[in-house]
Amino acid sequence: MKNEDLYRQWRHSRRQLATSPNFCLQVMDSVARRTGRDAPPKPVPIPLVERVSVRPWARAAAIAVAALIGIGRILLTLHVLLFA
């Protein structure tokens, strides 16, 4: 059976449905709620490394912090050796 024949058969057999007086409002509410629920998802947070990687000043700052940590660690070793 073709789709068109199916449609005609359904059209002939349709009957009046009893609906509540605020049926339209309920439908519109439902549509509004569904629209809110299907809002586009929040963007996935970009990892810190990626964010630093795209900014030259952030890269320089990261290496400067690394240098401070490295020098501090060497000084700690020398402190253990010579001043502790």
Next chain:
Amino acid sequence: MTENTEQSGKRRLAWLAVGLSIIMPGVGHVYCGKLTRGLAFGLLYGLAIPVVLGLLAYASPASTVVFAFLMIAATFGVVIAAALDACRLARKTRPDYQPKTCNHAAVYVLIGLMIQGSSVGYALHVRSSLFEAFRVPAASEYPNIVPGDRILANKTAYRKADPEVGDVVLFPPPTGNWRIHYVKRIVALGGETVEIKDGVLHVNDKPLPQRKIGAGSTQIRGQNGAPQTIAGDVFAETNGSATYKVFLTPAPPEAAKDFAKTTVPQHHCFVLGDNRNYSLDSRHFGPIPYAAIEARVDYIYCPVDTWARFGRLH
């Protein structure tokens, strides 16, 4: 687009490899997937200071200043070499680099702690077997060691040789307080006689020649515990082949003026402070056995007044 983001996430970032290597040499290599190479750099870094200090202990370099720079250069040289090598490795990695088992933040932290732990461990080993650092609070070795000076005591000095006259040695006080150490100069060895007459030191019945080279003053702790300034003259005293500076005050305490003739037993040495009139030494507790000597004081590495005294203790 998604695939590109994933690829860039796996790519080894040169700046991150450099940063990790600066924080801890070797970790940048592990980040680039080169675990063995990273551990090798970590080992190299950990050994840099101990090896240089070992050379200092055994080789007795002519220039301590050059050696200090060498130690600094060795330490920072390993860090810089590791950073450059890690940067090169990161740039060589393919954009679709597949992370290995070692590419995990916890592994980086673990390896970093391991390398730092080994570095501190080597440092403690150096302290216990090669060089130990001390701060001298007293003035008994003035003018050669000023109160507040920091010294390096060489623990390898007497492993293959006996102490010699003129050496400044470090030993625990014979009174039994093991928490402190005494620093004194050896003036006579086993079999020799020592005597002080009118403030002049005699070894084997001969007065030691003294030549005045200047004046000086220092602070000592008085009888009531309050600081007391003493002034006097600095002499160059020659004892055998050794010449060193001693400090003599014009009016020495009565107890320091004379010391009866004493023969030093074999395998013992007689020690005196260079601040001859204000020192607690063998005149009070007798000659000390060689076995009690822990180290020879070789270097002043942090002089309290002027950096002109940095280096080998003469």
